[in-house]
Amino acid sequence: MTEPAAGLEHRTVTVPDGLAGERVDAALARMFGFSRTRAAELIRSGHVNVDGAAPAKSDRVEPGAMLDVSIPAVADPVAVVPEKVEGISIVHDDDAIVVVDKPVGVAVHPSPGWTGPTVVGHLAAAGFRIATSGAAERQGIVQRLDVGTSGVMVIAKSEHAYSVLKNAFRHRTVDKTYHALVQGHPDPLQGTIDAPIGRHPRHDYKFAVMADGKHSVTHYETLEAHRFASLLEVHLETGRTHQIRVHMAALKHPCVGDITYGADPRLADRVGLTRQWLHAVRLGFEHPDSGEYVEYESPLPGDLQHALDVLRDAV
Numbered sequence: 001m002t003e004p005a006a007g008l009e010h011r012t013v014t015v016p017d018g019l020a021g022e023r024v025d026a027a028l029a030r031m032f033g034f035s036r037t038r039a040a041e042l043i044r045s046g047h048v049n050v051d052g053a054a055p056a057k058s059d060r061v062e063p064g065a066m067l068d069v070s071i072p073a074v075a076d077p078v079a080v081v082p083e084k085v086e087g088i089s090i091v092h093d094d095d096a097i098v099v100v101d102k103p104v105g106v107a108v109h110p111s112p113g114w115t116g117p118t119v120v121g122h123l124a125a126a127g128f129r130i131a132t133s134g135a136a137e138r139q140g141i142v143q144r145l146d147v148g149t150s151g152v153m154v155i156a157k158s159e160h161a162y163s164v165l166k167n168a169f170r171h172r173t174v175d176k177t178y179h180a181l182v183q184g185h186p187d188p189l190q191g192t193i194d195a196p197i198g199r200h201p202r203h204d205y206k207f208a209v210m211a212d213g214k215h216s217v218t219h220y221e222t223l224e225a226h227r228f229a230s231l232l233e234v235h236l237e238t239g240r241t242h243q244i245r246v247h248m249a250a251l252k253h254p255c256v257g258d259i260t261y262g263a264d265p266r267l268a269d270r271v272g273l274t275r276q277w278l279h280a281v282r283l284g285f286e287h288p289d290s291g292e293y294v295e296y297e298s299p300l301p302g303d304l305q306h307a308l309d310v311l312r313d314a315v
Contacts, residue, residue, distance in 0.1 A: 008047075008070040008223050017063040025057040032069065042069065071203060078110045078137045082125035084118040091296050096161035096289045097154050098128055101298045104150045104275055110137045116147070121154065128154065132162035143174075146242065151178070151280025152298040156288070164288035169239065175284035178234040179223075179300070180244055181277035181308060182253040183263060185230050190221040193247040204208045206260060207242045209250045216240045216245045226311040228267060229256050244278060256307065271307035279304055 011032075019027045028039035028048065042048050043057045049068040050061060061067070067171070087103035100119055102108070109120045120137060123130060130140040140155040142165040157161035168174050198213030200206035207213075217237035224231040230253070234244055241262075248254055249261035257273035259265055270273070282296035 002085065008050075008072055010068070010070050011298045012066060012068050012262075015061045015063055015065045015067055019061060020063045021060050022125070023057065024059045024061055025054045027061045028067070028069065031067070032071075042071070047071065075260065078112065080110060080118070080137050081121050083117060083121045084125045085119075085122040088119065089121050090154060091298070092294075094157050094285065094289075095126075097156055097165070097295045098123065099152060099154050099283070101152055102145055102150055104148055104281075104300065104303070107147050108144045109141055110155070112315055114147075119153075119155070128157070130157055132156055132159050134162075142169055143176075143239065144241075145280055146245075148275045149278050149280065150298070150301050150304070153280065154283060154285070155294075158288075161288035165285065168285050172237055173285070174284070175295070176236045176239070176280070177282040177284075178236070178249065179243060179279050179281050180220075180232045181229050181256045181304070181311070182232055182236050182248050183229050183256055184253050185225050185233070186222060186251060186253050191219075193218040193220070193251065195247060195250060197243060197246050201242065207240070207246050209246060214238075214240055216243055216247070220248075224312075227313055227314050231308065245276060261306050271310045273303065273307050275303075277304055277307055301304060 002177065013031060015027060019030065025036055025039040025043060028034060028035050040057045043055060046054060048055065051065050085106055089101040090098060091101050092099040102119055105116065107114050107116060107118045110118055132139045140157060140162060142156055142162065143153055145151060145153055154165065156165050192216050193210045196213035197207050197216040198210035200208045214314045215238060219235040221231045222230050223233050236243060245255055245258055245261050254261045254263040254270065255276040255278050257263055258276035259267040279300055280298060282294065282295060282297050287294045
């Protein structure tokens with residue numbers, strides 16, 4: 001076996017009598033507490049030797065054999081990786097808060113299964129000091145935007161700001177305004193959707209209006225009506241995951257480009273969209289230090305502006 005590289009834990013053990021005749025992968029799993037799948041992967045990738053020779057996973061071990069294993073470190077799936085992210089802009093920064101304009105394709109914080117860029121990682125790389133309670137990967141996070149949703153959001157930098165803003169979001173005193181381009185023309189042109197939302201019973205990556213879901217309220221008003229779609233201004237009273245997308249889909253007016261929730265892919269292609277047309281345009285709240293009402297805005301990104309322009313020009 002070659003000298004283990006950095007990031008590898010090298011261990012050598014003797015096969016006990018009780019494992020005589022076991023397959024190598026089974027013996028490895030039992031001796032080191034791995035799953036059989038993990039053990040087989042280590043063997044396949046050349047990280048295991050038995051008496052100096054690379055085995056096949058189905059080979060049998062003999063008592064007294066020397067088992068050499070180099071174990072690669074497993075990355076923490078929610079570790080914050082400092083990395084500057086192109087497209088993130090800082091709208092406002094002071095001792096209490098930092099307001100960010102988040103582009104599409106960026107998660108707010110690390111999570112299992114997500115390996116892409118994050119707002120938290122960008123702030124760490126840019127030298128912002130976030131000092132609040134909670135899990136390290138979520139420090140300062142008082143709200144979230146979907147990976148596929150762009151727009152303005154706030155992060156708390158101090159413990160006091162974190163507490164005040166968490167309470168403000170919890171008690172619904174934060175003004176959250178979105179613009180959404182939805183298929184067709186909602187009837188009535190303005191209204192309120194009060195329908196509980198829960199995880200989809202068959203697809204765990206989706207949500208749906210469910211009788212036993214969480215209380216969810218969305219207010220909307222039509223700003224522009226075009227041939228194929230309508231531009232809405234949306235105010236969220238609650239803040240459930242995918243709330244606008246789920247509520248508009250339930251009305252049979254999904255966000256343009258939101259294929260997950262039933263949007264027409266042909267219309268998305270026509271306007272050049274590869275994601276849902278949904279943008280957090282304004283965020284207003286009482287500043288946690290001064291108590292003064294503050295409001296921050298985000299202009300439409302290029303892809304959403306282009307799609308809207310195409311629809312405005314459609315005849």
